[in-house]
Amino acid sequence: MNGLLRRKMPFTEYGPVWRVSKFRRLAFSEAFSNLGNMAQGIALAAYIYMLSQSVGMYSAFLLIRFAPQFVLVSFVGKIVDRYSRRYTTTIINILLGLISIVMAFFSGNIAVIMVMALLAGVVELPYLPALSSSVPSLVRKNHLSLANGLLGVFSGLARIIGAGIAAFGLLTDAVVWVMIFNALTFFISAFVSWISLPTKNQDLDQEENTGESGKSEPKIPVGFWGIFRYLRGNRTLKLLVLGSTLIWGCLSLSDVLLVPVLSAEVSGGEKYYGIYRLIAAIGMALGSYFSDKWHKWFATERLLSYGYAAPLLVVAVGTIGLAFWPMTFGLVFYLLLWVALMLPANLLAVELQHTPNAFRGRVMVVADAVDGFLFIVLMVVVPQWVRFANVQNLLWLTALPFAFISLVWTFDWVRNGRSSRHRESIGRGEVS
Numbered sequence: 001m002n003g004l005l006r007r008k009m010p011f012t013e014y015g016p017v018w019r020v021s022k023f024r025r026l027a028f029s030e031a032f033s034n035l036g037n038m039a040q041g042i043a044l045a046a047y048i049y050m051l052s053q054s055v056g057m058y059s060a061f062l063l064i065r066f067a068p069q070f071v072l073v074s075f076v077g078k079i080v081d082r083y084s085r086r087y088t089t090t091i092i093n094i095l096l097g098l099i100s101i102v103m104a105f106f107s108g109n110i111a112v113i114m115v116m117a118l119l120a121g122v123v124e125l126p127y128l129p130a131l132s133s134s135v136p137s138l139v140r141k142n143h144l145s146l147a148n149g150l151l152g153v154f155s156g157l158a159r160i161i162g163a164g165i166a167a168f169g170l171l172t173d174a175v176v177w178v179m180i181f182n183a184l185t186f187f188i189s190a191f192v193s194w195i196s197l198p199t200k201n202q203d204l205d206q207e208e209n210t211g212e213s214g215k216s217e218p219k220i221p222v223g224f225w226g227i228f229r230y231l232r233g234n235r236t237l238k239l240l241v242l243g244s245t246l247i248w249g250c251l252s253l254s255d256v257l258l259v260p261v262l263s264a265e266v267s268g269g270e271k272y273y274g275i276y277r278l279i280a281a282i283g284m285a286l287g288s289y290f291s292d293k294w295h296k297w298f299a300t301e302r303l304l305s306y307g308y309a310a311p312l313l314v315v316a317v318g319t320i321g322l323a324f325w326p327m328t329f330g331l332v333f334y335l336l337l338w339v340a341l342m343l344p345a346n347l348l349a350v351e352l353q354h355t356p357n358a359f360r361g362r363v364m365v366v367a368d369a370v371d372g373f374l375f376i377v378l379m380v381v382v383p384q385w386v387r388f389a390n391v392q393n394l395l396w397l398t399a400l401p402f403a404f405i406s407l408v409w410t411f412d413w414v415r416n417g418r419s420s421r422h423r424e425s426i427g428r429g430e431v432s
Contacts, residue, residue, distance in 0.1 A: 013292065016139075017147045022196050023138040027151055029192035030131060031158035033093060036185030038162030038281060040100060043169050043178045044113065046273040049259050051110055064118040068125060076125045077227070080361025085130040085137075086197035090190045092127045096120055097186030104179035129364040136203040136353050145299075148349045149292035152342060156285025163281045167274025203357050227359070227366040236304055237355075237363075240348040241371050243308025249374035250315045250402040251341060253395055254322055254334070256379050260391045265326050272327075279331060280338045287342025295346040306413035307344045313406035314340035316399050323396035 017023055048061045079088060099120045106112035132148075139147045169178040231237050258276060262269030298307035318337030322330040348367070355363045378398070385394055 014146055014150045016143050017150055020139055022198075023135075023147060025192055025196035026131075026134070026138060027154045029089075029189050029196055030151055031154040032185045032192065033127075033158075033189040034155040035158040035162045035165075036100070036182035036189075037096075038159040038277070039165040039169070039178050039185075040103075040182035042163055042166035042274050042277040043175045044103075044117065046170050046259060046271065047107075047175050048110065048113065049263070050271075057110070061114060061117060064114065064121055068118070068122045072122065072125060076129070077359075077362030077365040079126045080129045080133055080365065081201070081359055084199050085134045085201055085361075086194065086199050088126055088130040089134075089193040089197060092123055092130075093186045093190035093193060095123045097183040097190070099123065100179050100183035100186065104176050104183070107176045107179065125365075126361075129361045129368070132349065132353065132364060133201070133357075133360045134197050136357070137198055137201070141203070141354065144350045144353050145292045145295045145346050148346050148353075149288055149295075152288025152291060152345070153285055156281060156288050156342075159281030159284055160278060163274060163278035167278055170271050170274045201357065227362050228370070230363065231367060231370070237348075237351055237367065239305040240307070240351055241367050243305075243312070243344065244348050244367075244371040245374050246402065246405065247308055247312050247315055247341060247344070248371055249378055250312065250319060250399060251337070252375040252378040253382065253398050254319050254337065256382055257391055257395045258322070258326075260386070261323065261326050261395060264391050269327075276331070276334055279335050283335045283338025284342050287339040287345075290339075291343055291346040294343045295350060298344070298347060299350070303413075304347065306409070307347045309406060309409040309413050311340040311343050312402060313410055316403035316406050319399040320396040320403065323392050323399070326392070 045061065048057060099116050103113055103116050106116075135144065135147050135151070165181065166178060169175050231241060259273050262272055262276070266272075294307070298304055315337050318333040318340070321333030322337070324330070325333070348371075352360070352364050352367060382394065382398060385398075389397070
């Protein structure tokens with residue numbers, strides 16, 4: 001009876017990675033980092049729009065936070081692979097904390113905030129690849145899906161708190177204190193990263209098998225195009241990056257148009273942006289919790305390419321629902337949208353973590369740049385269409401192509417599933 005109860009308890013399946021003390025500390029470090037980053041990111045986005053009342057300025061702020069990865073992609077990958085990931089994550093957190101302090105001192109100056117946001121976007125580029133590349137140094141590779149799921153849950157819970165802080169800061173005009181709080185969380189995260197990560201960039205499985213012979217070192221692709229050809233030649237990674245590209249592209253629509261939609265729906269609606277980001281954080285935590293199960297369902301050669309099909313459909317439908325009912329049912333659609341976004345993320349993360357350690361960081365950075373390309377393009381192009389259409393109409397119209405693609409993709413998944421089951425039943429009949 002006790003065993004049955006233990007199996008039914010939530011989070012019990014994460015036991016193999018939770019018992020690794022260094023990984024626990026890493027999860028807390030990532031949570032602290034996301035806590036402050038979420039609070040400041042939300043507060044700044046709405047704050048910029050309140051100061052400027054310009055969709056163009058708002059989209060420019062979002063753009064400069066993401067665009068640097070395309071310019072510095074090769075340089076960032078080399079940092080992640082060449083230098084200790086322990087030093088990399090610690091230094092980045094310290095620098096981001098200092099940038100947040102500068103923003104707090106110049107909170108009324110849009111130009112300074114934009115410059116600091118650009119600087120923060122450049123500084124933080126190696127952080128996630130370095131963090132994700134470090135996970136195999138703490139847990140065994142057969143536990144990577146569990147580790148990524150638990151990291152996502154911790155980060156999601158931290159984002160919930162961060163979004164709540166941002167919402168409070170926006171509604172009480174205390175954005176400066178949000179920036180100071182963010183700086184504090186970055187400094188705490190820097191300390192925890194320092195005491196958690198190993199100095200040497202070496203996988204746990206690799207370290208335990210150092211005495212084995214007969215294994216040749218993998219050939220390291222050279223430059224951006226070498227890594228890009230590696231991704232293109234790997235069918236599994238190629239399909240997963242395509243799915244990630246589409247789902248993040250669809251997400252960009254609500255990212256860039258949500259604040260203008262809220263502002264158009266009700267006077268001062270941009271102040272409610274923090275509440276929506278709180279809902280997004282809850283959705284991310286829920287999606288991350290179930291991402292390990294999603295990985296187990298689809299982590300086969302036959303099903304892997306369909307792991308993003310149903311989530312993309314939910315994200316597209318959620319975006320359309322958000323456009324029609326932003327202040328009512330849109331809250332539910334927005335929650336489902338973010339749950340669906342996180343469900344398949346583990347499929348790509350685990351495959352990237354299985355790439356050779358010698359150039360894993362570069363592969364992650366290039367994959368991130370490729371699947372973020374559509375996200376950035378739409379973030380630049382869509383705001384230019386506001387002059388031709390109402391923002392709510394623009395939001396649901398731009399989501400329609402993604403809905404169509406996801407429907408075709410989901411139909412193909414269902415059809416192939418039925419065909420496969422039919423072939424299996426014929427095979428069993430012939431055997432009998």
